[in-house]
Amino acid sequence: MSHLKIEQLKVNYGGIQALKGVDLEVREGEIITLVGANGAGKSTLMNTLMGLVRPARGHIYLDGEEITGLDTKKIVQKGMVLSPEGRQVFPEFSVKDNLMMGAYLRKEKDAAKELDTVLQMFPILKERFSQTAGTLSGGEQQMLAVGRAMMADPKILLLDEPSLGLAPLVIKEIFQMIQRIRNMGVTVLLVEQNARMSLKISDRAYVLETGLIVASDTAERILNSEEIQKAYLGGL
Amino acid sequence: MKKTSKLSACLSGFLKFAALHQKLFILGALTLAILFPFLITDRYVMRLAVVGFMYVMLSLGLNLVTGYMGQMSFGHAAFWGIGAYTAALLTKNLGLGTLPAFLAAAIVVGIFGFLLGLPVLKLKGYYLTIVTMGFCEIVRLVELNWMPVTNGPMGISGIPKFSFFGISFHTYRSFYFIILILVILTTLLIRRLIRSRFGLALKSIRDDDVVAEAMGVPIVRYKILAFVISSMIAGVAGAFYAQYITYIDPTSFTYNASQEMLVMVIFGGLGSIPGSFLGALALTILPELLRDLMEYRMLIYGVLMVVMMLVKPDGILGNVNFDYLKEQAAARKKEAVK
DSSP: OEEEEEEEEEEEETTEEEEEEEEEEEETTOEEEEEEOTTSSHHHHHHHHTTSSOOSEEEEEETTEEOTTOOHHHHHHTTEEEEOTTTOOOTTSBHHHHHHHHTTTSOHHHHHHHHHHHHHHOHHHHHTTTSBGGGSOHHHHHHHHHHHHHTTOOSEEEEEOTTTTOOHHHHHHHHHHHHHHHHTTOEEEEEESOHHHHHHHOSEEEEEETTEEEEEEEHHHHHHOHHHHHHHSOOO | OHHHHHHHHHHHHHHHHHHHTHHHHHHHHHHHHHHHHHHOOOHHHHHHHHHHHHHHHHHHHHHIIIIISOOOOSOHHHHHHHHHHHHHHHHHHSOOOHHHHHHHHHHHHHHHHHHHHHHHTTSOSTHHHHHHHHHHHHHHHHHHHOHHHHOGGGOBOOOOOOEETTEEOOSHHHHHHHHHHHHHHHHHHHHHHHHSHHHHHHHHHHHOHHHHHHTTOOHHHHHHHHHHHHHHHHHHHHHHHHHHHSOBOGGGGSHHHHHHHHHHHHHHOTTOHHHHHHHHHHHHHHHHHGGGGGGGHHHHHHHHHHHHHHHOTTOTTTTOOHHHHHHHHHHHHHHHHO
16 A cells, blocks of 8 residues: 555745646555756655645545645644654754754654664664764764654654765765665655665655656666666766 | 863863753752842842843743743743733732732733744744734733823722732732742643643744644644733743732833843753753843943943854853763763772
8 A cells, every 4th residue: 555645746936836737656665766856856755745834736645544634733743754854963962962953743752762763773873972963974964863753653754855965975875764664664754866876775766846746666676777777876 | 262262171071060960950949049039138138139030021921932832032021011010900900919910911812822833833933023022012012002001101099919819918028929830830831741742742833844844743822822821821920020029011021122131041041940040040140240340331241142152152051952861971980880
């Protein structure tokens, strides 16, 4: 059964059509990559899924239930959580408070339990526990951003450009972490400009171009498709 | 350059010490505050202490909105004024006691805060600042022109002093303790709020409202709630002021007073409870100390503020992570023992 289903989603920003009718499907336990250039509408799509942006048209279903136009709060409670672009941690918060923010809608007892799990997943965060998040390195901040999203105990995790501005070695670590998250039973929808790396760990992929899905296939086939290579993977 | 680094090293050393001995510091300050009126008999000093503590209360309330939520409000003098007028009218005309006057001031000001915050806090950015500036001026004009109620520029005089359950209080010592209790209650309230998830959510709105929303924080509702609580605190401070000074007129509650409160909050440290104490007390006492210098007073005050903003723009105690300092100091101690 499809976990997340998007039908003919259209979003306008003022007079500009950011999404012109996107169809997308995520099945349980998959890692899906959304590939696309700057301005293709990737982040818009993510924000619309989370209810941060209202769609002009179209439908979003989570586990068969329509969530289009719901409040972000309700969507988070239903198990879909976003880790926003540009590792937006709260710089003046301690690592602990950042993590606790992720479990904002959960009971305090559950949050405390989840904290142990997340700290086990990200031992580096344990070391930095009461340090201010702004003093963390870029990679650590990204770990924190993902850890924070995991605090909500998501069924499906949306990751918006988790590798943005990070060193290659750190990026590798991030992608390993994404695989670990999937192995824990969390479905992952990944937006990436670093398409090669993300396609390697994905099951399927969609290519978004100026608001439209222009290709969708298994990640392997997308990775090997000549057109895609030319457009998004730097020739080769 | 060297001098400032030495200064900041000195400050950070002191902060580390304070972080390790937080309880001791609080206890010490509290003891001092309680003993103060028994050690000092000078009326001028007592008056300064009472006014200083009233500003502490105002700063604590404003800090909730400006320091923790990151929204500048220039309207707190208006809330303070509405609280003062409410208490003045109720105690003078209806003979209400102090406690019901406090309560009424809080409710009336809370309603004004809600009505003002409702449209504005739905927007992001500096709208609140602009609208509260206007609000302050409107309230002043109403106070100035609504003759039958506010008595206009002549103000309201002969406001009864504090009375609890029919017993009235007239000594400076009692005024001092009334404001001290109000300050302690306000501190406990703010501390409780800030350490709760609500406080965490407020700070998250300040740091990044988009992410906060993505985490499921109902940002509009929380912003309005914080604004209402903050204005209610200002209202109670106003009710105190009216019964303490026994005469109020519109000139006290102008835009300038809002600005002073903001300066106290920013000077002491945005988002810091000890900062609000420091800012309010220092900036109440400082101009008095400089009084001998006559007209150079405000000049020195201004220069001090500029230097302050250059050396530590987020205020003296702004963004001090006491928990982290404590942890670090404790770790170092452990190592030293080894």
